[in-house]
Structure formats: C-alpha cells, structure tokens
Amino acid sequence: MNAETFKQIFTSEDSTDKENIDNVLSIIEDVKQNKDEALKKYTAQFDGRELDNFKVPVEKLKNSFDNLSEEEKNALVLIKKRIADYQQSIKYKDFEDREFSYVYHPLERIGIYIPGGTALYPSSVLMSAVPAAVAGVENIVAVTPTFDDENITFAALYIADVTEVYTVGGAQAVAALAYGTETIAKVDKIVGPGNRYVALAKKQVFGDVGIDMIAGPSEILLYVDNSADYTAVAYDIFAQAEHDVNARTFLMAESQDVIDGIQLEVDRLIDSQRRADVIQKSLENNHYQIIDNRKELIDVINFIAPEHVSIQHRDEQEISRDIRYAGAVFIGKYSPEAIGDYAAGPSHVLPTNQTGRFSHGLNVNDFLTSHAVINLKEGTYSNIAGAAKTIAKKEGLDAHYESLNIRMEQ
Ligand SMILES: NC(=O)c1ccc[n+]([C@@H]2O[C@H](COP(=O)([O-])OP(=O)(O)OC[C@H]3O[C@@H](n4cnc5c(N)ncnc54)[C@H](O)[C@@H]3O)[C@@H](O)[C@H]2O)c1
Numbered sequence: 001m002n003a004e005t006f007k008q009i010f011t012s013e014d015s016t017d018k019e020n021i022d023n024v025l026s027i028i029e030d031v032k033q034n035k036d037e038a039l040k041k042y043t044a045q046f047d048g049r050e051l052d053n054f055k056v057p058v059e060k061l062k063n064s065f066d067n068l069s070e071e072e073k074n075a076l077v078l079i080k081k082r083i084a085d086y087q088q089s090i091k092y093k094d095f096e097d098r099e100f101s102y103v104y105h106p107l108e109r110i111g112i113y114i115p116g117g118t119a120l121y122p123s124s125v126l127m128s129a130v131p132a133a134v135a136g137v138e139n140i141v142a143v144t145p146t147f148d149d150e151n152i153t154f155a156a157l158y159i160a161d162v163t164e165v166y167t168v169g170g171a172q173a174v175a176a177l178a179y180g181t182e183t184i185a186k187v188d189k190i191v192g193p194g195n196r197y198v199a200l201a202k203k204q205v206f207g208d209v210g211i212d213m214i215a216g217p218s219e220i221l222l223y224v225d226n227s228a229d230y231t232a233v234a235y236d237i238f239a240q241a242e243h244d245v246n247a248r249t250f251l252m253a254e255s256q257d258v259i260d261g262i263q264l265e266v267d268r269l270i271d272s273q274r275r276a277d278v279i280q281k282s283l284e285n286n287h288y289q290i291i292d293n294r295k296e297l298i299d300v301i302n303f304i305a306p307e308h309v310s311i312q313h314r315d316e317q318e319i320s321r322d323i324r325y326a327g328a329v330f331i332g333k334y335s336p337e338a339i340g341d342y343a344a345g346p347s348h349v350l351p352t353n354q355t356g357r358f359s360h361g362l363n364v365n366d367f368l369t370s371h372a373v374i375n376l377k378e379g380t381y382s383n384i385a386g387a388a389k390t391i392a393k394k395e396g397l398d399a400h401y402e403s404l405n406i407r408m409e410q
C-alpha cells in the first residue's frame with residue numbers, strides 16, 4: 001500500500017472534456033463580441049430566465065437580510081466576524097529596510113462567482129468576499145445565477161461588503177467578468193467555486209485575468225483509529241458525500257476493525273439522510289484502505305494533497321505535523337470538516353484533485369499584489385556592480401554594461 005496505488009485513481013479521470021471545452025469557448029467568444037446580449041441569450045437558454053436588467057439593487061439585498069430570523073442574522077454576522085478576524089491575522093505585512101522594501105496593495109476590482117444553479121451557498125459568499133474586503137479591495141463584484149427576489153445568498157451578499165451583484169451564472173458570467181460588457185465592468189481577478197462550466201471558463205480566461213484556482217468536486221481523506229466516535233465519522237462521510245455525486249472520501253485506518261465499525265454506522269444511518277440518493281451515488285467513489293505504516297500514510301496524504309484531511313486518532317497531533325500538502329487539515333473530534341465549511345475561519349474555497357500540491361485555499365493574500373522597491377546606496381552599488389557588469393558583458397548586452405559602468409566611474 002503506497003502512493004503508487006493511488007496514481008491509477010488520479011490518472012484515469014476525464015480532466016479533458018473536449019465537448020464541454022468547445023462549448024465553453026464558444027460562450028466566451030460570444031460574450032466578448034455581443035456582451036450583454038449574449039448574457040441575456042445564455043441566461044434564457046441555461047437558466048430559463050428572461051432578464052432585462054441583471055444588476056441587483058442594494059434594497060433587494062437588504063430586504064433579504066432584514067427578512068431573516070434573528071437567529072439567521074446573528075449566524076451570518078458571527079461567521080463574518082470569525083472569517084474577518086482569521087484573515088486579518090494571516091494578512092501579509094510590508095517588509096521595509098533601508099535599501100529594499102516589499103510592499104503589498106489590494107487589487108482594485110475583483111469578481112466572485114457564487115454558485116446558484118442547484119443550491120444556495122451563502123457560506124461561499126462570506127468565504128470569498130470577506131477575505132477580499134479584509135485585503136482592502138474596493139470593488140467586489142459578485143455574479144450568481146440566483147434569481148429569487150429574496151434569498152439567503154442575497155442576505156449574505158448584503159453583509160459581506162460586496163459592491164455590485166449581478167444575476168448571471170455559468171461560463172457567460174465568468175466571461176463577462178474577464179472581458180467586460182456594457183453593464184459589467186472588467187475585473188482584475190475572478191475567484192470562487194462553481195460547476196464544470198464555471199471551472200472550465202476560469203481556466204480559459206486565465207492570463208487575461210487572474211484566477212484563484214480550479215476547484216472541482218469536494219474530497220476528504222479521513223484517518224481514524226478506534227479512539228474515534230464511529231457515528232460522528234459516518235456523518236463526516238455523509239457530509240462530504242451529500243455535496244455532489246462526484247464527491248469522494250478516502251477512509252484510512254490501521255485495521256479492518258475500524259473500517260468495519262464505521263461501515264456499520266454508515267449502513268445503519270444512510271437511509272435516514274435527506275440527501276440519501278446523492279450520498280448513495282457518491283459513496284461509490286469512496287476508497288477505504290488499511291495503512292498501518294505511518295510513513296506510507298504520510299506519503300499517500302502528500303501525494304493526494306486532499307482538499308480536506310481529517311485526523312481522528314490517538315496520535316492526531318503528531319501525524320498532522322508531517323502533512324505537507326492539503327487544502328486544509330482538521331485535527332480531532334472538535335474540528336470536523338463541516339465546521340470548516342461554515343464557521344472555523346479559514347476559507348472553504350480549497351484546491352481539489354491534487355492541485356493542493358501547487359496551490360492553496362483562498363485567503364486574504366490572494367487579493368493582494370506586491371512589488372519590490374530597490375533603493376541602493378552608493379556603497380552597496382559599488383560592491384555588486386562589478387559582478388553585474390561581468391555577466392552583462394558575457395551576455396553581449398552592451399548598453400547594460402555601460403549603464404552599470406558609467407555609475408562606477410563617477
Ligand atoms: N469547492 C467549494 O468550495 C464549493 C462550494 C460551493 C459549491 N461548490 C460546487 O459548485 C457547484 C455548483 O454547481 P451548480 O450547477 O449548482 O451552480 P453553478 O452556479 O456553478 O452553475 C450554474 C450555471 O451553469 C450553467 N450551465 C448549466 N448547464 C449548462 C450547459 N449544459 N452548458 C453550459 N452552461 C451550463 C448555467 O449558466 C448556470 O447558470 C457544485 O459542483 C458544488 O459542489 C463548491
């Protein structure tokens with residue numbers, strides 16, 4: 001049992017979905033050319049809505065918030081504060097020295113995609129918009145295919161310091177953010193999760209505009225021993241599975257007894273789940289493995305770089321310290337992944353499908369850009385200009401050489 005065993009799982013997936021790519025490319029081209037007209041056309045085609053005006057007035061957002069129960073309002077406010085405090089604490093700070101500085105500035109205008117095709121995601125609003133607001137972004141534009149006059153997504157947008165909201169979704173919304181239309185001005189970066197069309201569109205527009213990452217179907221790797229609460233672990237597996245039929249769980253334990261114990265709870269409880277049909281389907285993607293060697297376990301985790309890792313084990317602290325690549329690591333009984341979805345603080349917008357090996361969860365620093373400031377004094381210059389001249393000469397760049405040399409002679 002080692003990381004090699006998992007290669008098969010990851011290489012056999014259809015990451016290149018030719019038909020959908022062509023479809024998304026033609027939507028993007030159309031929006032580039034025909035702007036608002038194209039947005040209206042695709043909104044009618046895919047969402048079945050005739051839209052004259054897709055800008056949502058702030059009163060609509062406010063109404064949605066005002067009409068929530070006190071309990072719901074308080075929940076959104078508390079979650080917003082948790083996210084903001086956490087993001088503030090990890091925000092990069094300028095480095096300033098006599099001859100070098102490194103300074104950070106917020107992006108000017110960003111777009112957040114809030115999924116809304118089949119479910120509402122007020123948590124995603126807060127997880128994307130609050131980090132941007134903490135970074136100091138002035139123009140936070142949200143797009144979402146959410147059309148009801150009042151809904152919890154609008155309520156979250158109301159308290160999240162979002163400055164503009166448009167009811168467009170899918171690849172057409174991503175294209176509008178990337179290239180601009182008569183109604184929606186172009187942004188500098190697009191963030192947030194969405195379905196495959198949204199993900200493919202983000203991939204296509206990258207380069208013309210920044211993106212955060214390509215987040216695919218959700219996944220969790222659980223490492224559990226017999227000190228864990230098997231019923232709670234069964235619910236952790238359901239929580240992952242109910243997201244989407246493509247979601248998956250990697251359940252790992254040192255012995256078959258543990259896996260059997262959890263499986264018993266899964267079998268006992270599954271029929272009583274409201275989303276049992278989705279759960280049942282996504283459980284087919286699960287992989288249950290016995291790993292009794294700690295080094296192999298860590299190799300597998302680092303290879304998969306799971307979106308979520310949950311360790312519920314006697315040695316959970318020690319094991320967690322060796323993990324290098326993961327979207328987020330949840331340690332122990334009181335850090336279930338579900339608390340991370342809503343309220344722990346770090347964003348739930350996380351890299352999936354091994355992309356955690358080179359990218360990270362959305363955070364405040366994704367909304368900052370930075371540059372170096374070089375302000376050398378004469379002494380430093382004289383110490384290093386000789387080396388620079390030598391290389392400039394070797395490269396045959398004479399003007400570079402002279403630019404350096406002339407200052408040495410003075
Ligand atoms: N990783 C995360 O943090 C996270 C959080 C929340 C949601 N999600 C994911 O976001 C996704 C939400 O998907 P959704 O579909 O509900 O909403 P969505 O808003 O992502 O997509 C809806 C849009 O898809 C477009 N579309 C639908 N069918 C199309 C077709 N045949 N061709 C072209 N475009 C088409 C439509 O324009 C529609 O507006 C889910 O996969 C969910 O798991 C992820």
Ligand SMILES: [Zn+2]
Nearest residue numbers: 239240338341
């Ligand atoms: Zn979840």
